[in-house]
Amino acid sequence: MEKGISQAVIRRMPRYYRYLGELLDGGVERISSNELSARMRVTASQIRQDLNNFGGFGQQGYGYNVKYLYDEIGKILGINQQHNIIVIGAGNLGQALANYMKFEKRGFVIIGLFDVDPALEGVTIRGIQVRMMDELQAFVKAQRVDIAALTIPKERADETANELVKLGIHAIWNFAHLDLELPEYVVVENVHLSDSLMQLSYNIANQRKFKEQKDKK
Numbered sequence: 616m617e618k619g620i621s622q623a624v625i626r627r628m629p630r631y632y633r634y635l636g637e638l639l640d641g642g643v644e645r646i647s648s649n650e651l652s653a654r655m656r657v658t659a660s661q662i663r664q665d666l667n668n669f670g671g672f673g674q675q676g677y678g679y680n681v682k683y684l685y686d687e688i689g690k691i692l693g694i695n696q697q698h699n700i701i702v703i704g705a706g707n708l709g710q711a712l713a714n715y716m717k718f719e720k721r722g723f724v725i726i727g728l729f730d731v732d733p734a735l736e737g738v739t740i741r742g743i744q745v746r747m748m749d750e751l752q753a754f755v756k757a758q759r760v761d762i763a764a765l766t767i768p769k770e771r772a773d774e775t776a777n778e779l780v781k782l783g784i785h786a787i788w789n790f791a792h793l794d795l796e797l798p799e800y801v802v803v804e805n806v807h808l809s810d811s812l813m814q815l816s817y818n819i820a821n822q823r824k825f826k827e828q829k830d831k832k
Protein backbone atom coordinates (compact mmCIF):
# COMPACT_ATOMS: atom_id res chain seq x y z
CA MET A 616 0.00 0.00 0.00
CA GLU A 617 1.24 3.55 -0.74
CA LYS A 618 2.35 5.03 2.56
CA GLY A 619 1.43 8.51 3.70
CA ILE A 620 -1.16 9.21 1.02
CA SER A 621 -4.38 10.43 2.51
CA GLN A 622 -7.55 8.40 2.14
CA ALA A 623 -9.16 11.53 0.65
CA VAL A 624 -6.72 11.36 -2.28
CA ILE A 625 -7.20 7.61 -2.66
CA ARG A 626 -10.96 8.13 -2.71
CA ARG A 627 -10.62 10.52 -5.64
CA MET A 628 -8.53 8.08 -7.68
CA PRO A 629 -11.39 5.89 -8.97
CA ARG A 630 -12.97 8.98 -10.47
CA TYR A 631 -9.75 9.88 -12.30
CA TYR A 632 -9.58 6.29 -13.46
CA ARG A 633 -13.13 6.40 -14.78
CA TYR A 634 -12.61 9.66 -16.67
CA LEU A 635 -9.30 8.55 -18.15
CA GLY A 636 -10.92 5.28 -19.24
CA GLU A 637 -13.61 7.26 -21.06
CA LEU A 638 -10.96 9.45 -22.72
CA LEU A 639 -9.09 6.33 -23.83
CA ASP A 640 -12.29 4.85 -25.26
CA GLY A 641 -12.75 8.12 -27.14
CA GLY A 642 -9.26 7.85 -28.65
CA VAL A 643 -7.76 10.75 -26.67
CA GLU A 644 -4.02 10.20 -26.23
CA ARG A 645 -3.01 13.15 -24.12
CA ILE A 646 -4.69 15.79 -22.04
CA SER A 647 -3.57 18.87 -20.12
CA SER A 648 -4.46 19.25 -16.47
CA ASN A 649 -6.61 22.25 -17.51
CA GLU A 650 -8.66 20.17 -19.93
CA LEU A 651 -9.00 17.34 -17.43
CA SER A 652 -9.98 19.91 -14.83
CA ALA A 653 -12.75 21.32 -17.05
CA ARG A 654 -14.14 17.85 -17.70
CA MET A 655 -13.97 16.65 -14.12
CA ARG A 656 -14.91 19.95 -12.50
CA VAL A 657 -11.95 19.71 -10.19
CA THR A 658 -9.38 22.51 -10.14
CA ALA A 659 -6.26 21.92 -12.22
CA SER A 660 -4.15 22.52 -9.13
CA GLN A 661 -6.07 19.81 -7.26
CA ILE A 662 -5.37 17.41 -10.11
CA ARG A 663 -1.66 18.28 -10.13
CA GLN A 664 -1.51 17.98 -6.36
CA ASP A 665 -3.32 14.63 -6.33
CA LEU A 666 -1.16 13.13 -9.02
CA ASN A 667 2.04 14.53 -7.50
CA ASN A 668 1.39 12.25 -4.54
CA PHE A 669 2.35 9.44 -6.84
CA GLY A 670 5.27 11.19 -8.47
CA GLY A 671 3.45 13.22 -11.09
CA PHE A 672 3.12 11.55 -14.52
CA GLY A 673 2.69 14.87 -16.27
CA GLN A 674 5.20 16.64 -18.47
CA GLN A 675 5.49 20.40 -18.68
CA GLY A 676 3.98 21.58 -21.96
CA TYR A 677 2.81 18.11 -22.94
CA GLY A 678 0.16 17.33 -20.39
CA TYR A 679 -0.69 13.82 -19.34
CA ASN A 680 -0.34 10.72 -21.44
CA VAL A 681 -3.82 9.27 -20.96
CA LYS A 682 -2.96 5.59 -21.39
CA TYR A 683 0.08 5.84 -19.14
CA LEU A 684 -1.83 7.70 -16.44
CA TYR A 685 -4.74 5.26 -16.70
CA ASP A 686 -2.41 2.29 -16.28
CA GLU A 687 -0.49 3.89 -13.41
CA ILE A 688 -3.64 4.76 -11.48
CA GLY A 689 -4.85 1.20 -12.13
CA LYS A 690 -1.63 -0.07 -10.55
CA ILE A 691 -1.97 2.29 -7.60
CA LEU A 692 -5.50 1.05 -7.02
CA GLY A 693 -4.35 -2.53 -7.48
CA ILE A 694 -6.87 -3.18 -10.23
CA ASN A 695 -4.24 -4.36 -12.66
CA GLN A 696 -4.69 -7.70 -10.94
CA GLN A 697 -7.65 -9.96 -10.30
CA HIS A 698 -9.39 -9.91 -6.93
CA ASN A 699 -11.48 -12.94 -6.08
CA ILE A 700 -14.57 -12.15 -4.02
CA ILE A 701 -16.95 -14.32 -2.07
CA VAL A 702 -20.32 -12.96 -1.00
CA ILE A 703 -21.58 -13.97 2.44
CA GLY A 704 -25.37 -13.68 2.49
CA ALA A 705 -27.14 -14.51 -0.75
CA GLY A 706 -30.28 -12.45 -0.06
CA ASN A 707 -31.49 -9.42 -1.99
CA LEU A 708 -28.25 -7.46 -1.81
CA GLY A 709 -25.90 -10.42 -2.16
CA GLN A 710 -27.74 -11.56 -5.27
CA ALA A 711 -27.76 -8.04 -6.70
CA LEU A 712 -23.97 -7.85 -6.29
CA ALA A 713 -23.58 -11.26 -7.92
CA ASN A 714 -25.78 -10.15 -10.81
CA TYR A 715 -23.73 -7.05 -11.50
CA MET A 716 -21.20 -7.87 -14.18
CA LYS A 717 -19.22 -4.67 -14.44
CA PHE A 718 -17.13 -5.41 -11.35
CA GLU A 719 -15.45 -8.06 -13.47
CA LYS A 720 -14.33 -5.46 -15.96
CA ARG A 721 -12.23 -4.02 -13.14
CA GLY A 722 -10.87 -7.41 -12.12
CA PHE A 723 -13.25 -8.09 -9.23
CA VAL A 724 -14.57 -11.59 -9.79
CA ILE A 725 -17.25 -13.11 -7.59
CA ILE A 726 -16.26 -16.74 -7.24
CA GLY A 727 -18.65 -17.89 -4.52
CA LEU A 728 -21.90 -17.13 -2.72
CA PHE A 729 -22.62 -18.41 0.77
CA ASP A 730 -25.70 -18.47 2.98
CA VAL A 731 -27.22 -20.36 5.90
CA ASP A 732 -30.69 -20.72 4.44
CA PRO A 733 -31.14 -24.29 3.14
CA ALA A 734 -33.78 -22.99 0.72
CA LEU A 735 -30.99 -21.28 -1.20
CA GLU A 736 -28.71 -24.29 -1.42
CA GLY A 737 -27.86 -25.10 -5.03
CA VAL A 738 -29.58 -21.98 -6.41
CA THR A 739 -27.35 -20.33 -9.00
CA ILE A 740 -27.01 -16.61 -9.60
CA ARG A 741 -25.44 -15.81 -12.98
CA GLY A 742 -23.83 -19.22 -12.95
CA ILE A 743 -22.54 -18.90 -9.39
CA GLN A 744 -23.85 -21.56 -7.08
CA VAL A 745 -25.04 -20.67 -3.57
CA ARG A 746 -23.21 -22.84 -1.04
CA MET A 747 -23.91 -23.37 2.62
CA MET A 748 -21.64 -21.78 5.23
CA ASP A 749 -20.35 -25.15 6.40
CA GLU A 750 -18.67 -25.52 3.02
CA LEU A 751 -16.79 -22.26 3.41
CA GLN A 752 -13.63 -23.57 5.06
CA ALA A 753 -12.99 -26.19 2.37
CA PHE A 754 -13.77 -23.62 -0.34
CA VAL A 755 -11.29 -21.10 1.02
CA LYS A 756 -8.62 -23.78 1.26
CA ALA A 757 -9.16 -24.82 -2.33
CA GLN A 758 -9.36 -21.34 -3.91
CA ARG A 759 -7.72 -18.00 -3.43
CA VAL A 760 -10.18 -15.61 -1.84
CA ASP A 761 -9.05 -11.99 -1.59
CA ILE A 762 -12.19 -10.21 -0.42
CA ALA A 763 -15.37 -11.22 1.39
CA ALA A 764 -18.48 -9.10 0.87
CA LEU A 765 -20.72 -9.16 3.95
CA THR A 766 -24.38 -8.88 3.07
CA ILE A 767 -25.95 -10.50 6.10
CA PRO A 768 -28.01 -9.11 9.00
CA LYS A 769 -25.90 -6.92 11.27
CA GLU A 770 -26.53 -9.17 14.28
CA ARG A 771 -24.40 -11.86 12.64
CA ALA A 772 -21.85 -9.61 10.99
CA ASP A 773 -19.14 -9.34 13.68
CA GLU A 774 -19.02 -13.02 14.45
CA THR A 775 -19.00 -13.96 10.76
CA ALA A 776 -16.32 -11.39 9.88
CA ASN A 777 -14.07 -12.80 12.61
CA GLU A 778 -14.60 -16.32 11.27
CA LEU A 779 -13.61 -15.10 7.81
CA VAL A 780 -10.44 -13.54 9.22
CA LYS A 781 -9.56 -16.82 10.93
CA LEU A 782 -9.88 -18.52 7.57
CA GLY A 783 -7.27 -16.11 6.23
CA ILE A 784 -9.47 -13.52 4.50
CA HIS A 785 -8.08 -10.12 5.38
CA ALA A 786 -10.24 -7.77 3.33
CA ILE A 787 -13.92 -7.20 4.02
CA TRP A 788 -16.38 -5.26 1.90
CA ASN A 789 -18.91 -4.59 4.61
CA PHE A 790 -22.53 -3.74 3.81
CA ALA A 791 -23.93 -4.61 7.25
CA HIS A 792 -24.72 -1.49 9.24
CA LEU A 793 -22.19 -2.14 11.95
CA ASP A 794 -18.62 -1.08 12.70
CA LEU A 795 -16.81 -4.38 12.67
CA GLU A 796 -14.33 -5.14 15.42
CA LEU A 797 -11.46 -6.87 13.70
CA PRO A 798 -7.69 -7.09 14.05
CA GLU A 799 -5.88 -4.02 12.78
CA TYR A 800 -4.28 -5.70 9.80
CA VAL A 801 -7.69 -6.45 8.30
CA VAL A 802 -8.82 -3.89 5.76
CA VAL A 803 -12.48 -3.02 5.82
CA GLU A 804 -14.39 -0.90 3.34
CA ASN A 805 -17.83 0.03 4.60
CA VAL A 806 -20.55 0.75 2.09
CA HIS A 807 -23.64 2.39 3.46
CA LEU A 808 -26.13 3.67 0.91
CA SER A 809 -28.06 5.28 3.74
CA ASP A 810 -25.01 7.41 4.67
CA SER A 811 -24.90 8.61 1.11
CA LEU A 812 -28.62 9.44 1.27
CA MET A 813 -28.13 11.37 4.50
CA GLN A 814 -25.33 13.32 2.85
CA LEU A 815 -27.73 14.05 0.00
CA SER A 816 -30.41 15.13 2.46
CA TYR A 817 -27.93 17.50 4.16
CA ASN A 818 -27.01 18.98 0.79
CA ILE A 819 -30.68 19.40 -0.15
CA ALA A 820 -31.24 21.34 3.08
CA ASN A 821 -28.22 23.55 2.32
CA GLN A 822 -29.33 24.05 -1.23
CA ARG A 823 -32.69 25.33 0.06
CA LYS A 824 -30.96 27.69 2.47
CA PHE A 825 -28.76 28.96 -0.35
CA LYS A 826 -31.81 29.55 -2.58
CA GLU A 827 -33.67 31.35 0.19
CA GLN A 828 -30.71 33.64 0.82
CA LYS A 829 -30.38 34.30 -2.90
CA ASP A 830 -34.12 35.06 -3.23
CA LYS A 831 -33.93 37.53 -0.33
CA LYS A 832 -31.18 39.52 -2.05
Ligand code: NAI
Pocket residue numbers: 703704705706707708709729730731732748765766767768769771775789790791792806807808809
Ligand atom coordinates in the same frame (compact mmCIF):
# COMPACT_ATOMS: atom_id res chain seq x y z
P1 NAI B 1 -31.86 -10.40 3.00
O1 NAI B 1 -32.63 -10.80 4.22
O2 NAI B 1 -32.51 -10.43 1.68
O3 NAI B 1 -30.53 -11.31 2.91
C1 NAI B 1 -29.73 -11.65 3.99
C2 NAI B 1 -29.22 -13.08 3.73
O4 NAI B 1 -28.22 -13.39 4.72
C3 NAI B 1 -30.32 -14.14 3.86
O5 NAI B 1 -30.35 -14.94 2.70
C4 NAI B 1 -29.92 -14.93 5.11
O6 NAI B 1 -30.27 -16.28 5.03
C5 NAI B 1 -28.41 -14.74 5.08
N1 NAI B 1 -27.75 -14.94 6.37
C6 NAI B 1 -28.20 -14.67 7.62
N2 NAI B 1 -27.27 -14.98 8.54
C7 NAI B 1 -26.22 -15.48 7.86
C8 NAI B 1 -24.95 -15.97 8.26
N3 NAI B 1 -24.58 -16.01 9.54
N4 NAI B 1 -24.11 -16.41 7.31
C9 NAI B 1 -24.46 -16.39 6.00
N5 NAI B 1 -25.65 -15.92 5.56
C10 NAI B 1 -26.51 -15.46 6.48
O7 NAI B 1 -31.27 -8.97 3.32
P2 NAI B 1 -30.68 -7.89 2.30
O8 NAI B 1 -31.72 -6.94 1.92
O9 NAI B 1 -29.93 -8.58 1.24
O10 NAI B 1 -29.66 -7.14 3.24
C11 NAI B 1 -28.50 -7.79 3.73
C12 NAI B 1 -27.73 -6.90 4.68
O11 NAI B 1 -27.25 -5.76 3.99
C13 NAI B 1 -28.54 -6.36 5.85
O12 NAI B 1 -27.68 -6.28 6.97
C14 NAI B 1 -28.95 -4.98 5.39
O13 NAI B 1 -29.18 -4.11 6.46
C15 NAI B 1 -27.72 -4.58 4.62
N6 NAI B 1 -27.94 -3.60 3.58
C16 NAI B 1 -26.99 -2.65 3.48
C17 NAI B 1 -27.05 -1.71 2.49
C18 NAI B 1 -25.93 -0.73 2.44
O14 NAI B 1 -26.00 0.24 1.70
N7 NAI B 1 -24.90 -0.94 3.18
C19 NAI B 1 -28.15 -1.64 1.54
C20 NAI B 1 -29.09 -2.72 1.70
C21 NAI B 1 -28.98 -3.65 2.71
